[in-house]
Amino acid sequence: MGDVRRAEDIPAGTGKEKEPDTAEEQFDAAGLRALLRFARPYRGALLVGIGLGLLGSGAALAQPLAAREVLERVGQDGSLLRPILLLVALVLGGAALSGIQLFILERSGERMVLGLRLTLVRRLLRLRMKEYDRRSVGDLLSTAGADTTLLRSVITANVLDAVSSVVMLVGAIALMAYLDWVQLVSVLAVLLVVGLGVMPALSRIKSATERAQEGLGQMTAGLERALGAIRTVKASVSEERESERISEWARTSYAAGVRSVKLDAVVGVSSGLAVQLSFLMVLGVGGMRVANGSISAADLVAFLLYILYLASPIMIIVAAVTQLQKASAATARIAAVNDMEAEPMPGSAAPVVGEAVPLAGTGATAGPSTPSGGPPSSVTFENVSFGYREDVPVLRDVSFHIPAGAKAALVGPSGVGKTTVLAMLERFYDPETGRVLLGDRDLADIPLNELRRQIGYVEQEAPALAGTLRENLLYTAPATTEDQLNAVVEASRLGALVRRLPDGLDTEIGDRGTQLSGGERQRLAIGRLLLSRPRLVLLDEATSQLDSVNEVALREAIEELAAGCTMIVIAHRLSTVAASDVIVLLDHGGVRRTGTHEELMAEDELYRDLARGQLLSGDRAVTAGSPVPAEVDG
Numbered sequence: 001m002g003d004v005r006r007a008e009d010i011p012a013g014t015g016k017e018k019e020p021d022t023a024e025e026q027f028d029a030a031g032l033r034a035l036l037r038f039a040r041p042y043r044g045a046l047l048v049g050i051g052l053g054l055l056g057s058g059a060a061l062a063q064p065l066a067a068r069e070v071l072e073r074v075g076q077d078g079s080l081l082r083p084i085l086l087l088v089a090l091v092l093g094g095a096a097l098s099g100i101q102l103f104i105l106e107r108s109g110e111r112m113v114l115g116l117r118l119t120l121v122r123r124l125l126r127l128r129m130k131e132y133d134r135r136s137v138g139d140l141l142s143t144a145g146a147d148t149t150l151l152r153s154v155i156t157a158n159v160l161d162a163v164s165s166v167v168m169l170v171g172a173i174a175l176m177a178y179l180d181w182v183q184l185v186s187v188l189a190v191l192l193v194v195g196l197g198v199m200p201a202l203s204r205i206k207s208a209t210e211r212a213q214e215g216l217g218q219m220t221a222g223l224e225r226a227l228g229a230i231r232t233v234k235a236s237v238s239e240e241r242e243s244e245r246i247s248e249w250a251r252t253s254y255a256a257g258v259r260s261v262k263l264d265a266v267v268g269v270s271s272g273l274a275v276q277l278s279f280l281m282v283l284g285v286g287g288m289r290v291a292n293g294s295i296s297a298a299d300l301v302a303f304l305l306y307i308l309y310l311a312s313p314i315m316i317i318v319a320a321v322t323q324l325q326k327a328s329a330a331t332a333r334i335a336a337v338n339d340m341e342a343e344p345m346p347g348s349a350a351p352v353v354g355e356a357v358p359l360a361g362t363g364a365t366a367g368p369s370t371p372s373g374g375p376p377s378s379v380t381f382e383n384v385s386f387g388y389r390e391d392v393p394v395l396r397d398v399s400f401h402i403p404a405g406a407k408a409a410l411v412g413p414s415g416v417g418k419t420t421v422l423a424m425l426e427r428f429y430d431p432e433t434g435r436v437l438l439g440d441r442d443l444a445d446i447p448l449n450e451l452r453r454q455i456g457y458v459e460q461e462a463p464a465l466a467g468t469l470r471e472n473l474l475y476t477a478p479a480t481t482e483d484q485l486n487a488v489v490e491a492s493r494l495g496a497l498v499r500r501l502p503d504g505l506d507t508e509i510g511d512r513g514t515q516l517s518g519g520e521r522q523r524l525a526i527g528r529l530l531l532s533r534p535r536l537v538l539l540d541e542a543t544s545q546l547d548s549v550n551e552v553a554l555r556e557a558i559e560e561l562a563a564g565c566t567m568i569v570i571a572h573r574l575s576t577v578a579a580s581d582v583i584v585l586l587d588h589g590g591v592r593r594t595g596t597h598e599e600l601m602a603e604d605e606l607y608r609d610l611a612r613g614q615l616l617s618g619d620r621a622v623t624a625g626s627p628v629p630a631e632v633d634g
């Protein structure tokens with residue numbers, strides 16, 4: 001299955017790796033285009049909001065004219081009731097419309113951010129394995145958290161108000177032209193000069209914000225790195241070094257943030273100044289024009305009111321443009337997630353960030369609720385070659401066949417590609433050449449969800465998820481009954497542990513299950529598979545020496561699991577290897593030999609070396625061999 005991202009959905013120039021070279025490019029529209037794309041699903045509500053804004057702005061713009069009418073009637077001794085009622089209706093109606101419009105627009109902003117967050121979360125969990133290899137998890141976390149938070153504050157703060165402000169601005173200018181175009185020209189000249197002055201500052205706000213957000217991403221990545229290996233950090237007495245390294249990114253982000261607010265301040269003050277200058281200009285020029293009879297005093301008052309009207313939209317629009325620069329920095333980082341390759345979602349394409357997501361019930365499947373069952377499948381590798389990096393092959397022309405229901409052992413020196421073979425079966429990675437078959441079906445033809453539900457994978461470290469023992473056991477088969485669960489607890493030899501724990505199955509086992517021993521985590525993973533009964537079990541045997549009680553418990557649990565499925569074990573214990581139906585011996589050239597323990601002992605020197613205890617741990621019956629070379633390499 002190929003890359004499912006869609007080129008037309010990816011805004012140009014949003015890749016993080018491409019630094020903008022010039023001020024013009026920094027002011028480019030890519031981030032803004034992505035923002036518009038994110039807003040597209042909410043265009044209906046946005047249009048209603050804008051429509052209400054137009055009405056509200058119309059009501060507000062009519063107010064100075066109504067005020068002029070009141071003033072003129074005072075001079076002419078006419079009835080004041082109608083113009084005053086009209087003025088009051090305009091004020092109240094305008095306020096009500098603005099309130100509703102604000103609510104609708106801001107709710108759309110919130111929805112847009114929620115939609116982005118939901119799709120980001122779904123997409124981040126669906127990326128191809130190589131993307132996680134390439135990107136730091138912390139930086140991805142920062143995009144889902146800090147970047148969407150920045151976008152939210154920007155969108156809901158000013159940007160949407162700016163829409164009605166533009167209408168207000170255009171309307172005010174039109175009415176000012178109607179009242180006195182000479183004064184309008186002088187006002188526009190002032191605004192233009194100030195506007196040109198602040199343009200460069202606007203473009204620099206975007207790059208400063210981008211750096212601030214990148215710094216934040218690196219800080220999160222640094223923290224994730226240190227906390228993820230906190231035992232190593234503490235054991236190496238490196239807390240200070242790590243905290244200094246992380247603080248450096250916090251300071252980078254701070255410095256860029258300060259640069260951005262400095263520019264913010266310059267732009268904000270300039271827009272206020274522009275309005276004040278215009279006001280003074282109108283007062284001076286307008287006073288003279290009233291004195292020489294070119295315009296009436298009522299016209300001047302109305303004109304001055306429009307200047308006051310200009311003040312707020314101008315401030316809002318300038319603030320919004322400033323904020324849009326920040327938003328486009330955040331948007332670019334969010335949109336870059338679309339550049340990453342994702343696995344296809346069940347029955348549809350991977351979520352594309354920016355597409356609408358229902359507010360509730362996103363339709364996400366919680367995983368299989370029934371055991372996958374089914375007869376065991378055979379596994380065949382046909383001339384499979386693969387490397388994580390282009391120039392470094394890991395698997396070279398690997399071919400082997402494991403019959404349905406067999407227990408197979410993968411054996412070979414460290415780093416030879418045993419875990420990679422299991423990863424290919426899970427389709428975490430696809431072969432560059434050759435193919436992998438489950439039964440007689442090419443893995444590439446089996447939908448990912450269907451494939452993975454048939455497979456149970458127990459990693460060497462068997463990391464568990466934070467939560468209770470019960471939640472972890474039920475992770476793949478949530479619909480299990482209490483009786484089934486209890487039976488599996490015993491079958492996976494977890495009964496004694498559960499009875500010992502303060503809250504039994506409901507005991508919290510800590511982040512990644514750190515409150516359990518390695519052997520207990522492996523038994524927990526086996527228990528989970530006993531509940532889901534996969535057709536194929538992949539097991540990375542623990543390398544750590546288990547005490548004999550744990551060792552026996554683990555072996556019994558594995559035997560329980562092995563009944564009724566095909567099992568492939570990365571074997572580190574000779575006892576496991578010797579009991580296997582098929583042994584696949586890998587070395588750095590690929591598959592060196594396949595056969596039974598007896599065949600390989602008779603025919604293969606590397607295998608004999610491994611068996612003698614060089615790379616397989618303890619087996620009393622076979623370790624009594626002569627000394628062998630320390631390095632075994634294909």
Ligand SMILES: Nc1ncnc2c1ncn2[C@@H]1O[C@H](COP(=O)(O)OP(=O)(O)OP(=O)(O)O)[C@@H](O)[C@H]1O
Nearest residue numbers: 133388389394412413414415416417418419420421
């Ligand atoms: N995600 C990855 N990105 C790049 N290289 C990798 C990745 N995972 C493994 N490798 C490299 O691929 C090679 C095979 O790794 P693999 O984990 O499959 O070996 P292994 O036989 O399981 O080793 P061990 O017995 O020590 O666990 C190694 O050289 C390793 O450094």
